[in-house]
Amino acid sequence: MKVKVDKTLVASIALHVLVLGWGLVTFSSRAFVVPEESLPIDIISTDQLAQMTNGQKTGDKKEPKPKVEKIAEAKPDEDAVGKVTEKKELIKTNSTPEPPPKPVEKPVEKKPEPPKPVAEAKPKEEPKPQEKKPDPAKEDPIAELQKKLETKKPPPKPPEPKVAAVQPQQQPKPKERSFDPAQIQRDLDKRAATRHELAGAALNASASLGSTTGTAANNVATWRGAFQGAVKRCFTPTYNGQDADQYEADIDISMKIDGSLASEPVIVGVRGPSRSIAQAIAESAKRAIVQCQVYSFMPKPQYESWKLIPMTFGLKDML
Amino acid sequence: MNDARSITRRRFMTVTGSAVAMLGGGHAFAQGQPRIRIDPTEFQPVPIAITNFLPGSPADADVGNGVTQVITNNLKRSGLFAPIDQAAFIERINNIDVAPQFQNWKTINAQAVVTGRMTRQPDGRLKAEFRLWDVVSGQQLAGQQYFTSPEYWRRIAHIISDQIYERMTGEKGYFDSRVVFVDESGPKERRVKRLAMMDQDGANVRYLTRGSDLVLTPRFSPNSQEITYMEFGQGDPKVYLFNIETGQRETVGNFPGMTFAPRFSPDGQRVIMSLQQGGNSNLFVMDLRSRSTTRLTDTPAIDTSPSYSPDGTRICFESDRGGRSQIYVMAAGGGAAQRISFSKDDTNATYSTPVWSPRGDYIAFTRQGGGQFSIGVMKPDGSGERLLTSGYHNEGPTFSPNGRVLMFFRDPGGSGGPSLFSVDISGRNELKVPTPGFASDPAWSPLLSSTSGG
Numbered sequence: 001m002k003v004k005v006d007k008t009l010v011a012s013i014a015l016h017v018l019v020l021g022w023g024l025v026t027f028s029s030r031a032f033v034v035p036e037e038s039l040p041i042d043i044i045s046t047d048q049l050a051q052m053t054n055g056q057k058t059g060d061k062k063e064p065k066p067k068v069e070k071i072a073e074a075k076p077d078e079d080a081v082g083k084v085t086e087k088k089e090l091i092k093t094n095s096t097p098e099p100p101p102k103p104v105e106k107p108v109e110k111k112p113e114p115p116k117p118v119a120e121a122k123p124k125e126e127p128k129p130q131e132k133k134p135d136p137a138k139e140d141p142i143a144e145l146q147k148k149l150e151t152k153k154p155p156p157k158p159p160e161p162k163v164a165a166v167q168p169q170q171q172p173k174p175k176e177r178s179f180d181p182a183q184i185q186r187d188l189d190k191r192a193a194t195r196h197e198l199a200g201a202a203l204n205a206s207a208s209l210g211s212t213t214g215t216a217a218n219n220v221a222t223w224r225g226a227f228q229g230a231v232k233r234c235f236t237p238t239y240n241g242q243d244a245d246q247y248e249a250d251i252d253i254s255m256k257i258d259g260s261l262a263s264e265p266v267i268v269g270v271r272g273p274s275r276s277i278a279q280a281i282a283e284s285a286k287r288a289i290v291q292c293q294v295y296s297f298m299p300k301p302q303y304e305s306w307k308l309i310p311m312t313f314g315l316k317d318m319l
Numbered sequence: 320m321n322d323a324r325s326i327t328r329r330r331f332m333t334v335t336g337s338a339v340a341m342l343g344g345g346h347a348f349a350q351g352q353p354r355i356r357i358d359p360t361e362f363q364p365v366p367i368a369i370t371n372f373l374p375g376s377p378a379d380a381d382v383g384n385g386v387t388q389v390i391t392n393n394l395k396r397s398g399l400f401a402p403i404d405q406a407a408f409i410e411r412i413n414n415i416d417v418a419p420q421f422q423n424w425k426t427i428n429a430q431a432v433v434t435g436r437m438t439r440q441p442d443g444r445l446k447a448e449f450r451l452w453d454v455v456s457g458q459q460l461a462g463q464q465y466f467t468s469p470e471y472w473r474r475i476a477h478i479i480s481d482q483i484y485e486r487m488t489g490e491k492g493y494f495d496s497r498v499v500f501v502d503e504s505g506p507k508e509r510r511v512k513r514l515a516m517m518d519q520d521g522a523n524v525r526y527l528t529r530g531s532d533l534v535l536t537p538r539f540s541p542n543s544q545e546i547t548y549m550e551f552g553q554g555d556p557k558v559y560l561f562n563i564e565t566g567q568r569e570t571v572g573n574f575p576g577m578t579f580a581p582r583f584s585p586d587g588q589r590v591i592m593s594l595q596q597g598g599n600s601n602l603f604v605m606d607l608r609s610r611s612t613t614r615l616t617d618t619p620a621i622d623t624s625p626s627y628s629p630d631g632t633r634i635c636f637e638s639d640r641g642g643r644s645q646i647y648v649m650a651a652g653g654g655a656a657q658r659i660s661f662s663k664d665d666t667n668a669t670y671s672t673p674v675w676s677p678r679g680d681y682i683a684f685t686r687q688g689g690g691q692f693s694i695g696v697m698k699p700d701g702s703g704e705r706l707l708t709s710g711y712h713n714e715g716p717t718f719s720p721n722g723r724v725l726m727f728f729r730d731p732g733g734s735g736g737p738s739l740f741s742v743d744i745s746g747r748n749e750l751k752v753p754t755p756g757f758a759s760d761p762a763w764s765p766l767l768s769s770t771s772g773g
Binding site: 224227228231232235236237238239243250264274275276277278279280281283284285286287290291309310311312313314315316317 | 353354355356357358359362363364365366399425428430453454455456485486487488489490680
């Protein structure tokens with residue numbers, strides 16, 4: 001009897017411990033819930049968001065991503081070649097020293113490569129240092145010498161040399177296959193890795209349709225909103241009586257590039273049932289514009305777009 | 320189903336249409352350089368610095384400070400200005416003939432600075448000078464000087480306040496004006512009601528009657544120093560005319576019954592009122608020069624509380640001809656009346672005590688409904704109704720001379736008594752008007768400078 005009682009006791013104690021323990025765990029976990037902190041946010045209008053995320057209609061229509069996919073599936077080598085040229089053109093077209101070193105190295109590579117077939121990883125490691133700028137820079141004197149020797153070749157070089165450089169690499173490969181097919185697979189894998197890098201670089205370098213940064217650089221909505229908010233803070237119209245919604249004042253503001261006023265704001269026109277009230281509203285708006293300067297947040301690169309800011313002050317939302 | 324489909328289709332068309340319209344609008348918008356539009360949602364009073372009026376001689380210091388205080392109080396109570404505490408001033412004005420250092424005033428965010436000087440002249444008169452400066456542009460917006468008897472220094476302060484108000488807002492001021500009201504004193508069951516008059520800010524209270532007879536609904540003449548009101552004397556209550564300067568009074572017309580709710584016409588030549596005959600009351604008008612009377616309404620109902628439009632061509636009044644008290648508008652010569660008060664939310668609401676704004680654009684009223692008395696305004700065609708204040712027993716609105724502020728009285732009930740309040744016609748800035756005792760039935764005068772008596 002006693003044993004049986006003990007068993008039930010044990011069972012009940014175990015159950016209680018389980019339940020209480022579960023309760024403790026769940027309660028304690030609730031206690032550790034971190035209260036959500038409020039984050040400061042800037043409110044922008046749907047127009048502004050639309051303009052920021054809007055793609056450039058004049059953007060480059062090259063589609064780097066689809067090309068990468070095609071390359072991976074069908075013609076890995078040829079496509080990779082194409083992308084190598086693209087990447088180098090985009091990044092290094094302005095740097096003059098580059099084209100010369102390539103022709104210099106390529107003839108050099110052609111010769112050592114045949115003997116190296118055994119060490120297959122090395123030829124691929126070498127092309128990477130070739131891409132780095134410091135090495136070619138050192139070889140510049142040699143390149144110049146060779147340029148003098150091969151004066152006729154430079155003009156056709158930019159388009160052709162790279163293709164020529166890769167082609168020799170392709171030629172030794174068939175020889176490698178005969179030796180070690182397993183290492184060819186590794187080679188292919190490594191080539192694939194380089195392809196991805198290239199594709200990524202190409203993607204970032206060109207404007208694309210519908211990207212999140214499409215027209216952000218020349219987005220006027222951002223400074224317009226900021227300027228509007230800044231002036232609004234200082235605008236204390238003296239009228240909020242009847243027909244307030246009919247009062248408007250147009251004011252043109254000439255700006256300096258440092259965000260201060262180039263001249264006193266000009267009241268272009270006032271509208272409203274009472275001319276004296278409308279004029280008083282225009283003057284209070286003028287005071288607000290002068291009082292709230294300097295608008296140092298205005299983006300200097302877009303100075304042309306805010307050199308002259310036409311504004312309208314109204315009382316539509318009053319009352 | 321068909322209905323539902325047509326509604327969705329209609330909705331679809333509406334949505335598509337508006338979307339297309341928005342696209343079109345956006346396109347047009349993008350073509351020109353769009354103006355940045357600013358529509359402030361909140362009203363903020365204009366920060367203004369009012370410096371102490373300099374005394375021309377040490378003896379004028381008190382009057383200088385007094386003028387400064389009156390101007391500060393006026394502008395602050397208007398709700399349109401936020402006078403800056405003098406303790407915050409950086410610059411001390413020592414000579415009003417020199418422009419202030421505007422940077423000092425920009426620092427404390429003042430948009431305008433008022434400077435002034437009070438000087439006692441050799442002939443005993445007081446010379447008051449003031450200048451209003453735009454801090455931002457550094458220009459003088461206004462500058463005036465006045466000569467007056469020393470005892471009228473408050474009036475000068477009110478006139479300067481009006482100048483500042485008008486220059487800054489573009490609207491006429493209302494500070495140089497008075498209010499006539501019914502002063503109430505004594506216990507509730509034996510309340511003494513006297514006709515009283517004061518400046519609009521509560522100063523200079525004068526009692527016009529002794530309180531032996533009950534007085535109600537005093538109204539200012541628009542262009543003279545006269546008041547019309549109703550008094551319960553011997554016999555029927557009558558409408559009286561009272562001359563503030565001479566203290567003379569006379570009955571208006573000679574009617575057999577009770578006359579009440581009088582009001583002057585805008586030209587001050589006529590008094591319009593109600594005459595009770597039997598259970599009905601109708602509107603009559605009396606020409607003050609010829610003493611001839613004209614009946615304007617003839618209905619088996621109670622027509623009362625008439626008020627002229629400022630151009631004198633129309634009259635608004637309250638009538639229960641439709642069953643409940645509502646506001647009607649008709650031509651000044653009588654004829655067909657058009658009801659303009661229609662409560663949207665409470666069909667049982669009643670409208671009373673209409674009064675036409677001096678600007679003509681609004682009619683103020685007392686609305687009773689849902690257990691509350693509200694003061695509100697509506698346009699003369701009945702549209703744009705807006706309640707400015709609600710609560711227990713608000714009544715009897717009267718417009719400031721510029722139509723911008725309403726004064727009314729509120730009686731909380733119980734053992735207390737009524738008090739006067741003012742509120743902007745936007746519904747903001749409700750303030751208690753200081754009175755010596757209980758007060759009711761206020762009526763605002765026109766600007767004193769516009770009346771002959773001054």
